[in-house]
Amino acid sequence: MSLPHAILTALLEKPSSGLELTRRFDRSIGYFWSATHQQIYRELGKLEEAGQIRALPSPVPLRGQKKEYEVLPAGRDELTGWVLRSEDPKPIRDALLLRLRAAAVAGPRAVDAMEAELARHLAMHEAQLAEYLDMERRQFGPGRDSEADRLRHLVLRGGIELERFWTDWLTEALASLRTR
Numbered sequence: 001m002s003l004p005h006a007i008l009t010a011l012l013e014k015p016s017s018g019l020e021l022t023r024r025f026d027r028s029i030g031y032f033w034s035a036t037h038q039q040i041y042r043e044l045g046k047l048e049e050a051g052q053i054r055a056l057p058s059p060v061p062l063r064g065q066k067k068e069y070e071v072l073p074a075g076r077d078e079l080t081g082w083v084l085r086s087e088d089p090k091p092i093r094d095a096l097l098l099r100l101r102a103a104a105v106a107g108p109r110a111v112d113a114m115e116a117e118l119a120r121h122l123a124m125h126e127a128q129l130a131e132y133l134d135m136e137r138r139q140f141g142p143g144r145d146s147e148a149d150r151l152r153h154l155v156l157r158g159g160i161e162l163e164r165f166w167t168d169w170l171t172e173a174l175a176s177l178r179t180r
Contacts, residue, residue: 003033003035003040004043004046004047004052004078005078006025007021007044007053008047008052008075008078008079009029009079010024010025010029011053011070011071011075012071012075012076012079015056015068015070016068017066017067017068017069018037018040018044018066019066021040021044022037031132032155032159044069048069050074051072051074051075052071052072052075052078053069053070053071053072054069054070055068055069056068056070096121099114099117100114100118111177114177115174115177115178118177121166121170122170122171125167125170128163129160129164129167132156132159132163135156136156136160139152140152140153
């Protein structure tokens, strides 16, 4: 996934200013595709220059006021083309897994440090899982069954299942380290 496509997706869901986009990224898309405020603003400029988005007309001069952007047909075409392309899964590159493998050969001090690090990661994944479950409860109750809602819910369910995987695996890894 690329940042321009994440921005086009967010703007098709709801025309927004750059500031609103960064806030929305922090609350939703950013869980799966993160970006800094500077990256979002830089990409908005590129998308506007490419004719894929435009600033909505403002009834008052924009000096000092935020611009609100919407997606143009060329942007929708770009997003649709991207969705239609095939893409192979990316290989896992996780430093924690590599560090655990390295601890196997680095010695007891490294293994002790990994135990603390695994416990820290477990706490982080447990917190993220709790947040996702809370989001699911708040955002996908009865009556939220449009196609768009179902697809958004599937994305959130993917995040929930990934967090469950990590909490289960980290719990197992810690138990294994603690039995040595």
